[in-house]
Amino acid sequence: MRAVTRTLVGAGTAVGIAVGSLAAAGTASAATAPETRPAVSAEAVAPLAVNNLGLNTTQAKNWQCWLRDTGYNPGAIDGQLGTNSWKAAQNKFNDLGLNAGAVDGVVGPNTIKALQRYLNIFDYGLTVDGIAGSKTKAAFADFNSIGC
Incomplete structure (x- = not known):
């Protein structure tokens, strides 16, 4: 037992x-649970307020004048390509059948492709890849070298 x-x-x-x-x-x-943080900040994903794609102020004003003079309202002719300027460009590109996509003022790949197609109308010979590389920026600057 x-x-x-x-x-x-x-x-x-x-x-x-x-x-x-x-x-x-x-x-x-x-x-305690670790503090959770987003992988990307809200600022990193917000569209840029101004995106001149390498243009100086005078060249950007020339682009805005070109948009205005061809019937698209870019807002103030101030040399700052903001949302209104890019919405005007997107409308122009879409009206020309260049497929800029949504008219949202955001300079994304579709807008860049449409810009490349547009510049190619003037024999710039750009690869339409949606990337605003040095050749695209140089062609855009050259196109806008003539004043309004």
Whole structure:
């Protein structure tokens, strides 16, 4: 009987220790949750307020005048290609069938492709890839070198 009692007490103790260890482990590993942060800030995904695509102020004014003089309202002729200027350009490109996509004033790949197609009408020979690289920026600057 003594052997049975010792076995039961030993087994009970082992179970108690195991349960206590699990309970302690559960509370010990329950650390405070780390602070969660977004992978990208809101500023990083917001469209640029002004995107001159490498144009200086005079060249950007020339582009705005060109848009205005061809029937598209870019807003103030201030040399700052903002949302209104790009909406005017997107409308122009779409009306010409150059597929600028949504008229949202954001200079994304579709707008760049449409700009490249537009500049190619004037024999700039750009690759239509939606990337505003050095050749696209140089062609855009050249196109806008004539004043309004």
